[in-house]
Amino acid sequence: MARRNEEVAWLLNDIAELLALQGESPFRIRAYTEAARTIAAMAEDIEELHRQGRLEEIPGVGESIARKIAEYLVSGRLRYYEDLQRQVVPGAAELLRVPGIGPARAHLLLTRLGITSVAELRRAAQEHRLRELPGFGPKLEERIAREAARVGERSRRLLLGVALPLAEEVVTRLRAHPAVVAADPAGSIRRMRETIGDIDILAASAHPEEVVSAFTSLPMVQEVLATGPTRPSILTRDRLQVDLRVVAPGEYGAALQYFTGSKEHVVALRGLANARDWKLSEYGLFDHAGRRIAGRTEADVYHALGMDWIPPELRESRGEIEAAQRHALPHLVETTDLRGDLHVHTDWSDGHDSLERMVDAAVARHYQYVAITDHSPSLGVARGLTVERVQAQRRLIDRLRERYAPFCILHGTEVNILPDGSLDYPDAVLAGFDIVTASIHSHLDLPHDRMTARLVRALHHPYVDVLGHPTGRLLLRRPAYELDIEAVLRAAAAAGVAVEVNGQPDRLDLSDVWCRRARELGVLLVCTSDAHSTRQLGYVRYAVATARRGWVEPDGVVNTRDREALLAHLRQRR
DNA sequence: GCCGTTTTCGGCCCGACTGTTTTCAGTCG
Numbered sequence: 176m177a178r179r180n181e182e183v184a185w186l187l188n189d190i191a192e193l194l195a196l197q198g199e200s201p202f203r204i205r206a207y208t209e210a211a212r213t214i215a216a217m218a219e220d221i222e223e224l225h226r227q228g229r230l231e232e233i234p235g236v237g238e239s240i241a242r243k244i245a246e247y248l249v250s251g252r253l254r255y256y257e258d259l260q261r262q263v264v265p266g267a268a269e270l271l272r273v274p275g276i277g278p279a280r281a282h283l284l285l286t287r288l289g290i291t292s293v294a295e296l297r298r299a300a301q302e303h304r305l306r307e308l309p310g311f312g313p314k315l316e317e318r319i320a321r322e323a324a325r326v327g328e329r330s331r332r333l334l335l336g337v338a339l340p341l342a343e344e345v346v347t348r349l350r351a352h353p354a355v356v357a358a359d360p361a362g363s364i365r366r367m368r369e370t371i372g373d374i375d376i377l378a379a380s381a382h383p384e385e386v387v388s389a390f391t392s393l394p395m396v397q398e399v400l401a402t403g404p405t406r407p408s409i410l411t412r413d414r415l416q417v418d419l420r421v422v423a424p425g426e427y428g429a430a431l432q433y434f435t436g437s438k439e440h441v442v443a444l445r446g447l448a449n450a451r452d453w454k455l456s457e458y459g460l461f462d463h464a465g466r467r468i469a470g471r472t473e474a475d476v477y478h479a480l481g482m483d484w485i486p487p488e489l490r491e492s493r494g495e496i497e498a499a500q501r502h503a504l505p506h507l508v509e510t511t512d513l514r515g516d517l518h519v520h521t522d523w524s525d526g527h528d529s530l531e532r533m534v535d536a537a538v539a540r541h542y543q544y545v546a547i548t549d550h551s552p553s554l555g556v557a558r559g560l561t562v563e564r565v566q567a568q569r570r571l572i573d574r575l576r577e578r579y580a581p582f583c584i585l586h587g588t589e590v591n592i593l594p595d596g597s598l599d600y601p602d603a604v605l606a607g608f609d610i611v612t613a614s615i616h617s618h619l620d621l622p623h624d625r626m627t628a629r630l631v632r633a634l635h636h637p638y639v640d641v642l643g644h645p646t647g648r649l650l651l652r653r654p655a656y657e658l659d660i661e662a663v664l665r666a667a668a669a670a671g672v673a674v675e676v677n678g679q680p681d682r683l684d685l686s687d688v689w690c691r692r693a694r695e696l697g698v699l700l701v702c703t704s705d706a707h708s709t710r711q712l713g714y715v716r717y718a719v720a721t722a723r724r725g726w727v728e729p730d731g732v733v734n735t736r737d738r739e740a741l742l743a744h745l746r747q748r749r
Numbered sequence: 750g751c752c753g754t755t756t757t758c759g760g761c762c763c764g765a766c767t768g769t770t771t772t773c774a775g776t777c778g
Contacts, residue, residue, distance in 0.1 A: 207750075237752080308767095445762040
């Protein structure tokens, strides 16, 4: 069965919104949103936990929420939820999507003016009926009218692979400025989330006005959206907004900690500070008398709170704080741990660059090996290699090997997994490759059970070494195929097949949460670029970032092994 | 509604900003 975590999370979030509209206690509302967030992010199957009677072990889930989840999972319905829906007019929840309207104002609009939709809200604002409400006035009314008209056109997110290079270019230029003591990307970019809302950058300086002026006159600036003493904002020529904050050097660590987030992580840390009668803010960590305990560096802040510094990729409130307190954080894999790339295309199929150029670029990255893995015949659009062309490619690679030794060129393939789970080359051909990655590129719409069976069958094929981009998702464009990822990972573990963490910015597949689960199940991962040009070899950094967000250590990644260990691993599979 | 170096009740992150107010409430990040 498909995992129902997301479904349960939606239910709990809906309940939170309905409670908000009823003017319920913010803490009660937060309890539901917290539980929803945890359930959506965790790898454990919510139904499995329910069967084992362990729902209350989920952080943030107590007796009441556990009972509601159980009722919903068993019957597909929840009386409490249906009662709430009856009490709140349908559609009213959309009021909360309007910036400037939170629970309190929505409740007021609903109960005092009977407004139940954004359209009604616009009309009421235009007719100046809002300004009569307590706490409302002409300016707020005007703002709500403006925002209500724009609802729906927002929420444009960026791929990490778009946002990060821009942020790094800005940071590099800022660091070169004499008034800048430090500068870093902050927010979800620093945490390497797969998609990014805002591009936030933090800088430390004793002369903020000079930094602001340098920032607003960067070469990529198209328009200055906001200036002011410490918080300028620009629009780049690519129409991307970048926000900068400049803080005093003594506050930089606390500010970086705060602006990196995640929100939940920061809240949890502040709670710990509270427990000691201290106070943590973006200005520093202060004791009960208001004396600064820490703030210059992030490490100071974490250490003062009795824990190890936590890598930004882990700051999602998924157990990292407890691990840091126990000094038991994972030693996360790094890009420099990689000894080679195992998924690379050339102009023999749909790559842009020649095989030789791809190998040269791999050598330039100080790798010990690279696997050339072009497509198989049934992928016509990508000029998949026929058996004859595979053999011609192998002759070329055999010739190049001497020239490049001791650098190791592996002849591999990214072979299509056909709808029935068989592969797109005969076994005799597959046997001749040094490494076989099997991926799905067609018939993406199979029903859940058939898709799962298709992948499991491919995993048990004797010549498959790696399962490529296992869920097929394309970020911001297409969700994962219908499949039971847990079952696929278990099959990969049983078959000893590694699973790819594909670094293409719109894939990042396997995702962070499933990387973590994969390692728990003993599945080996491979961090690859899936490069279609020499430049794209750099995409491995996004694969590594995704693995890091999944708590993955170097020994969980096959291509951290040196040449001899990798070859031994592959030979042993044959 | 959850949770416990503040333990079974009484807390639950902090500060900026805006707009409403005349000292504060709501929203946002």
